[in-house]
Amino acid sequence: MAGARAKTHNFAAGPSPLPTPVLEEAAKGLLNYGNTGMGICELSHRGKEFKPIVEGAEANLRKLLNVPESHAILFTQAGGTGQFSGVVLNVLAYLRSKRASTSYEEYRPPVLDYVVTGAWSSKAHAEAQRLSIPAVPGGKPFAEPRIAATTKPSKYTTLPKKEDYDISSDADMVYYCENETINGIEFPLDPNSPFAFPFDSVPKDALIVADHSSSFLSRPIVHLERHAIIYAGAQKNLGPSGVTVLIVRKDLLVDTTEACKLGGCPVVPIMMEYKVLADNSSLYNTPPTFAIYVSALVLTYLLKEKGGIEGLEKTNREKADMLYSTLDEAQSKGVLTCVVKDKQARSWMNVTFEIVGQEKEKEFLAGAEKLGLYQLKGHRSVGGVRASLYNAVEIDSVRILCDYIRTLYQ
Amino acid sequence: MAGARAKTHNFAAGPSPLPTPVLEEAAKGLLNYGNTGMGICELSHRGKEFKPIVEGAEANLRKLLNVPESHAILFTQAGGTGQFSGVVLNVLAYLRSKRASTSYEEYRPPVLDYVVTGAWSSKAHAEAQRLSIPAVPGGKPFAEPRIAATTKPSKYTTLPKKEDYDISSDADMVYYCENETINGIEFPLDPNSPFAFPFDSVPKDALIVADHSSSFLSRPIVHLERHAIIYAGAQKNLGPSGVTVLIVRKDLLVDTTEACKLGGCPVVPIMMEYKVLADNSSLYNTPPTFAIYVSALVLTYLLKEKGGIEGLEKTNREKADMLYSTLDEAQSKGVLTCVVKDKQARSWMNVTFEIVGQEKEKEFLAGAEKLGLYQLKGHRSVGGVRASLYNAVEIDSVRILCDYIRTLYQ
Numbered sequence: 001m002a003g004a005r006a007k008t009h010n011f012a013a014g015p016s017p018l019p020t021p022v023l024e025e026a027a028k029g030l031l032n033y034g035n036t037g038m039g040i041c042e043l044s045h046r047g048k049e050f051k052p053i054v055e056g057a058e059a060n061l062r063k064l065l066n067v068p069e070s071h072a073i074l075f076t077q078a079g080g081t082g083q084f085s086g087v088v089l090n091v092l093a094y095l096r097s098k099r100a101s102t103s104y105e106e107y108r109p110p111v112l113d114y115v116v117t118g119a120w121s122s123k124a125h126a127e128a129q130r131l132s133i134p135a136v137p138g139g140k141p142f143a144e145p146r147i148a149a150t151t152k153p154s155k156y157t158t159l160p161k162k163e164d165y166d167i168s169s170d171a172d173m174v175y176y177c178e179n180e181t182i183n184g185i186e187f188p189l190d191p192n193s194p195f196a197f198p199f200d201s202v203p204k205d206a207l208i209v210a211d212h213s214s215s216f217l218s219r220p221i222v223h224l225e226r227h228a229i230i231y232a233g234a235q236k237n238l239g240p241s242g243v244t245v246l247i248v249r250k251d252l253l254v255d256t257t258e259a260c261k262l263g264g265c266p267v268v269p270i271m272m273e274y275k276v277l278a279d280n281s282s283l284y285n286t287p288p289t290f291a292i293y294v295s296a297l298v299l300t301y302l303l304k305e306k307g308g309i310e311g312l313e314k315t316n317r318e319k320a321d322m323l324y325s326t327l328d329e330a331q332s333k334g335v336l337t338c339v340v341k342d343k344q345a346r347s348w349m350n351v352t353f354e355i356v357g358q359e360k361e362k363e364f365l366a367g368a369e370k371l372g373l374y375q376l377k378g379h380r381s382v383g384g385v386r387a388s389l390y391n392a393v394e395i396d397s398v399r400i401l402c403d404y405i406r407t408l409y410q
Numbered sequence: 411m412a413g414a415r416a417k418t419h420n421f422a423a424g425p426s427p428l429p430t431p432v433l434e435e436a437a438k439g440l441l442n443y444g445n446t447g448m449g450i451c452e453l454s455h456r457g458k459e460f461k462p463i464v465e466g467a468e469a470n471l472r473k474l475l476n477v478p479e480s481h482a483i484l485f486t487q488a489g490g491t492g493q494f495s496g497v498v499l500n501v502l503a504y505l506r507s508k509r510a511s512t513s514y515e516e517y518r519p520p521v522l523d524y525v526v527t528g529a530w531s532s533k534a535h536a537e538a539q540r541l542s543i544p545a546v547p548g549g550k551p552f553a554e555p556r557i558a559a560t561t562k563p564s565k566y567t568t569l570p571k572k573e574d575y576d577i578s579s580d581a582d583m584v585y586y587c588e589n590e591t592i593n594g595i596e597f598p599l600d601p602n603s604p605f606a607f608p609f610d611s612v613p614k615d616a617l618i619v620a621d622h623s624s625s626f627l628s629r630p631i632v633h634l635e636r637h638a639i640i641y642a643g644a645q646k647n648l649g650p651s652g653v654t655v656l657i658v659r660k661d662l663l664v665d666t667t668e669a670c671k672l673g674g675c676p677v678v679p680i681m682m683e684y685k686v687l688a689d690n691s692s693l694y695n696t697p698p699t700f701a702i703y704v705s706a707l708v709l710t711y712l713l714k715e716k717g718g719i720e721g722l723e724k725t726n727r728e729k730a731d732m733l734y735s736t737l738d739e740a741q742s743k744g745v746l747t748c749v750v751k752d753k754q755a756r757s758w759m760n761v762t763f764e765i766v767g768q769e770k771e772k773e774f775l776a777g778a779e780k781l782g783l784y785q786l787k788g789h790r791s792v793g794g795v796r797a798s799l800y801n802a803v804e805i806d807s808v809r810i811l812c813d814y815i816r817t818l819y820q
Binding site for chain 1: 547670694699704
């Protein structure tokens with residue numbers, strides 16, 4: 001079966017490819033986990049088999065990303081979209097509980113600054129606006145979401161430069177999305193890049209919250225320790241869809257019910273409260289056991305076979321460099337155009353381009369499939385071509401894609 | 411591998427066993443789905459492969475349970491616990507939007523009647539209380555949760571009788587949990603039983619909401635069409651943990667943002683709004699594709715190999731009858747006691763008993779494992795023995811368990 005798999009090169013934007021050795025192991029575990037005679041989906045999440053899996057996943061994730069003890073690692077459900085709401089609800093409860101002695105009348109709705117660089121951060125901002133609707137018509141909103149920077153005028157094809165930010169001096173939270181999958185925009189690692197996220201401009205006490213869904217585990221997280229919350233849906237570099245990872249600074253694990261009773265923050269559905277997740281080691285209710293199991297296998301694989309986060313960074317840089325330089329050359333020949341012009345704003349994970357000439361794109365995609373190069377179609381909202389280079393995409397697959405791109409003009 | 415599986419008899423309370431042919435198919439699909447060369451977890455949820463899976467699952471579920479067109483079938487995440495909040499939030503938004511012309515000042519918080527028959531319905535009631543906390547201290551609560559009946563005095567070892575209910579004449583919603591897994595309590599199918607759920611006592615306009623997580627697909631749902639919302643976590647009879655099914659009367663699919671703006675109902679996180687799920691055919695964001703895929707395989711299997719819901723009812727009745735009559739006989743010999751004395755309140759899915767004599771229970775469980783009878787330990791909150799007889803537990807496994815129980819006195 002692995003042979004059949006080897007013929008395909010899967011550039012899906014997510015759910016995306018998983019390492020073949022992991023899937024082979026998971027297929028066995030699905031039928032008979034650890035010689036129990038029972039499959040992994042058929043075992044209690046509170047039993048002696050599953051607990052080490054979730055604990056091991058947490059420990060390996062901590063090791064891979066060097067997560068300090070100041071931060072908890074939690075597994076939950078409902079994806080990045082679930083966290084558009086989750087981060088706001090938990091942050092508002094945290095801020096309210098920090099100001100517990102302030103009366104409701106005197107309580108100032110927190111200022112939430114959003115950096116909007118694409119569809120996902122835009123949706124996150126929209127959700128913050130929804131969640132701020134006053135509970136009493138004409139009353140005080142729960143929060144004041146603002147836009148600290150946006151690249152909407154460019155149709156989200158670049159990042160703001162340092163001077164484009166207008167971070168509120170009274171911001172309680174600053175939010176960004178590390179990698180926007182649709183156009184392929186990603187904050188650069190280099191702090192000296194004009195497109196780097198301006199950590200230094202964020203007020204010292206403001207919480208930094210980041211959506212790392214689509215770049216998680218592809219390379220180190222810049223200033224991880226400075227973040228209050230980092231979250232990521234699993235289905236890019238970590239595992240199957242259905243599990244979401246949270247890295248949360250431990251002082252944010254507050255009793256949201258008590259905060260809510262003070263007035264001024266919305267109530268948090270029990271499954272969304274980070275403290276409940278943490279107090280129960282991510283097992284408050286039945287977790288998505290299979291998705292966590294496969295993620296645990298992936299984490300072990302990344303540590304043992306891929307050289308940890310440094311190894312992943314090296315390989316992913318190589319893959320991205322190879323594809324972008326091929327594209328830049330092809331662009332100079334006039335056969336295609338890169339969507340993201342600013343090289344330092346380009347995503348390592350999602351590489352987007354447009355084939356020049358009517359009908360040419362359809363031909364390009366059809367020709368690709370004949371070579372086993374799959375799922376290259378751009379997002380339905382923008383069209384074009386998108387090659388996603390997540391961890392499980394081998395460098396050989398990128399090479400084959402590059403060879404194919406060169407046939408456009410050679 | 412199937413051979414290795416055949417030696418075990420898995421009585422887990424959930425996540426619970428899945429049919430072996432389904433798992434064998436799923437193990438193939440995990441590596442290479444439908445000869446795409448790619449695994450099911452590696453394919454886009456918006457692609458041509460996955461859409462028929464989710465649509466087929468919906469169609470088969472509609473067929474199996476005879477769900478009328480008045481009701482939508484939705485797939486979501488976060489389990490039954492997620493729906494403890496989800497149902498309240500959506501119901502409150504629905505009720506508010508129905509009374510859109512009533513001013514906030516004149517709007518009366520809805521009355522939510524809970525029938526509390528165990529840990530799960532008790533948790534659901536507690537969540538309704540949390541969600542009712544006024545947004546402004548001393549202000550109007552969002553709802554008035556009440557208890558319409560409770561069996562707490564019996565430590566949840568029986569069901570209320572018809573005369574024990576005190577359903578509010580102004581109830582806007584009446585909630586029950588069809589099967590309580592911890593003690594093994596289930597509402598009987600027979601409408602003439604003194605323990606039957608009193609549908610006739612529910613005010614005509616009140617919404618009936620039911621948690622069917624642990625009995626879903628084991629037999630027909632009594633008065634399905636009378637329910638406003640039925641929900642079920644998958645991990646008992648449907649599939650792996652990580653996916654939740656909703657059957658929702660279509661008029662409940664309301665824009666919760668608009669309702670919220672009227673004041674008087676809490677804001678609904680975007681992922682929890684039923685209308686958003688329905689408008690996007692359960693694909694608003696990346697769904698748990700593997701869990702849905704396996705559920706779809708199970709649904710086909712139940713229809714084709716298990717005689718549909720009538721076949722399942724027949725087999726499950728047989729399994730429960732066999733085990734309970736064995737237990738009643740063993741009880742008469744003084745070697746064990748059944749937790750649920752009222753025969754008509756006994757669960758078909760979770761059968762609970764206690765072994766008489768110190769240390770005897772430990773011996774019983776250890777002896778069971780030697781015979782390949784697994785996961786029989788009672789819930790950590792009550793102890794004892796619990797044999798869960800979900801669909802994938804074969805009648806032969808029950809027979810072997812019964813034979814083993816008889817060795818206690820033979």
